Amino acid sequence: MPRKNGNGMEVSRDPLLVLMAPPANESAEEKEIRIRNEKVAIARNAEIEEMLRLERVAAKKRGCIRVLLLGQSESGKSTTLKNFQLAFAPNAFRAERVSWTRIIYLNLVRSINTIIRAVSPELLGTNKSTLSSPSTSTLPSPISPLDRSHADFPLPPTAQSSAMTPSLSSSSQIPIDYTALFADLSALEGLEERLQRQLIPPDEPFPQYPANTNANGGGAGKRYTSHGEFFVYSTTGWKTAFSMLRGRGSLESRSSIDRRASVGADNGGGGGGGGDDVVGVLLEKKRAMIVLWRDERVRRALRRSSRIRLDDSAAFYLDNIDRIVQRYYEPSDDDVIRARLRTVGVQEHIIVHERQLTRDMASEWRMYDVGGTRSERAAWIPYFEHMNAIIFLAPISAFNQVLDEDRDRNRLEDSFGLYKKIVSSKLLAKVQIVLFLNKVDLFRRMINHQGISFSKYVPSYGNRPNEVESIMKYLKAKFKEISRDHSPQARTFFSYFTSVVDTQSTAVTLQIGAFFSPMCLANDDAYAV
Ligand SMILES: Nc1nc2c(ncn2[C@@H]2O[C@H](COP(=O)(O)OP(=O)(O)OP(=O)(O)O)[C@@H](O)[C@H]2O)c(=O)[nH]1
Ligand SMILES: [Mg+2]
Incomplete structure (x- = not known):
């Protein structure tokens, strides 16, 4: 018989209603x-419903923020993007960390090959050296304004002091046979190409190096820049391929994920240390790589070589060979942040915020990372109209360097010119532009430790002191002046000194209110000031 409640109503057999029904003998x-x-409960419920409704309306109004990252090549755009991912979607960032393994190995191997090409003409001439050669603490010779190569090989602060492994210390008196060392490391040339192949979708042919390769191992091939730098068209291809390898990542054991990461698509198995898998080769060559990087004569030859062109992150990976070349290596946040893969075209990255910093902040950001070389810049324009904000990166350490694509053009001059074009664009009149004066870490080292004269390359600096703070103040004022004089309408000048490879200080920059307030407004008109 159906049960009746205190109101005489029949109680359904729905277990929830049965549970909530008043007792039959209710007084x-x-x-x-x-x-x-x-x-009271109904009223409270209505309140919550209304709150949720308002939140939905607000979220719709907030929409998603669109941010365009601009600046010359190697200014740090992609590195800044990775900082955003790490700061606001750390779980997503970390879930992808292992897929950067091959890029990191490619960076490392490319640097070793570049060093060998640069120093072998000199070192194979005399052939013998000892690891205990006199220290080379002298400053590098002055850099010609047209030669960016020396400046791209800053002696890392850790380099002279980095601890030798016990085996290396004990063998420090043994003369190095460079012919044997370079022959031993020659296997890395094939490995560089193998790693590159793994990053290219299988249906695309792999380009051949032109016959007359330059000091950096490449020429104008389909996937090489004018100075031989490898690139892929999109990050999604290699990341997707890799995540397919990972399958149900969270359910797999760490070692199974790592094993797949370490071998790439090469031979499908971890294999032993001496197999033909990528990590196997690296493990076999690990000691030779460390010997090469720590050898005083190699370093001296590097500084003298006018053709050397190492990435800014090269020293970081070379200093960490011991940690990175491991069978079950998992990249750290810093390893991923430093990984260099040149951007080509315009790449959209969606960052879904895992936590809300402010109530008004959009929960989804679309960030557009562009290739920064001159030939890429025309591709930026179609994106101008739809942006809420632009982050413009100017690497201040580039004051004594020239563009790879135009060796008559000073890189700092190029940044001034590019910034001027961006701020004066009518399409961008209402878009907030945030300037990152980047690579402050390298800049400090160049001024404080290498004693490079700023005014030698920037004559307008005049007789002012060759001091970091003074030069930074000058640079900031210069960019501010450009913004003031060339913006089609009044615009607030936002600028930050950054070293975007430093994730902690960058996170602070990204989180301070002044930076976010303009970004929090999804309405394009909100940027008119
Ligand atoms: N030391 C140091 N290195 C940096 C900094 N910012 C970027 N780098 C390094 O500079 C190199 C170039 O950085 P990317 O972020 O790839 O430059 P990009 O602007 O995206 O360059 P394109 O993709 O060619 O347009 C990488 O090796 C970075 O690790 C910095 O503040 N300090
Ligand atoms: Mg890039």
């Missing part, structure tokens, strides 16, 4: 209390 007083409580 009049109990009934009154229950009805009063139910009214």
Whole structure:
């Protein structure tokens, strides 16, 4: 027989309703209390519903923020993007960390090959050296304005002091046979190409190096820049391929993921240390790589070589060979942040914020990372119209360097010119532009430790002191002046000194209110000031 409640109504067999139904023998007083409580609950429920409705309306209004990252090549755009991912979607960033393994190995191997090509003409001439050669603490010779190569090989602060492994220390008196060392490391040339192949979708042919390769191992091939730098068209291809390898990543054991990461698509198995898998080769060559990087004569030859062109992150990986070349290596946040893969075209990255910094902040950001070389810049324009904000990166350490694509053009001059074009664009009149004066870490080292004269390359700096703070103040004022004089309408000048390879200080920059306030507004008109 159906059960009746205190109101004489039939109680359904729905277990929830059964549970919530008033007792059959409810007294009049109990009934009154229950009805009063139910009214309070209904009112509270309506309040919550309304809050959720308002939140939905607000979220819709906030929409998603679109941010365009601009600046010359190697200014740090992609590195800044990775900082955003790490700061606001750390779980997503970390879930992808292992897919950077091959890029990191490619960076490392490319640097070793570049060093060998640069120093072998000199070192194979005399052929012998000892690891205990006199220290080379002298400053590098002055850099010609047209030669960016020396400046791209800053002696890392850790380099002279980095601890030798016990085996290396004990063998420090043994003369190095460079012919044997370079022959031993020659296997890395094939490995560089193998790693590159793994990053290219299988349906695309792999380009051949032109016959007359330059000091950096490449020429103008389909996937090489004018100075031989490898690139892929999009990050999604290699990341997707890799995540397919990972399968149900979270359910797999760490070692199974790592094993796949370490071998790439090469031979499908971890294999032993001496197999033909990528990590196997690296493990076999690990000691030779360390010997090469720590050898004083190699370093001296590097500084003298006018053709050397190492990435800014080269020293970081070379200093960490011991940690990185491991069978079950998992990249750290810093390893991923430093990984260099040149951007080509315009790449959209969606960052879904895992935590909200401010109530007004959009929960989804679309960030557009562009290739920064001159030939890429025309591709930026179609994106101008739809942006809420632009982050413009100017690497201040580039004051004594020239563009790879135009060796008559000073890189700092190029940044001034590019910034001027961006701020004066009518299409961008209402878009907030945030300037990152980047690579401050390298800049400090060049001024404080290498004693490079700023005014030698920037004559307008005049007789002012060759001091970091003074030069930074000058640079900031210069960019501010450009913004003030060339913006089609008044615009607030936002600028930050950054070293975007430093994730902690960059996170602070990204989180301070002044930076976010303009970004929080999804309405394009909100940027008119
Ligand atoms: N030391 C140091 N290195 C940096 C800094 N910012 C970027 N780098 C390094 O500079 C190199 C170029 O950085 P990317 O972020 O790839 O430059 P990009 O602007 O995206 O360059 P394109 O993709 O060619 O347009 C990488 O090796 C970075 O690790 C910095 O503040 N300090
Ligand atoms: Mg890039």
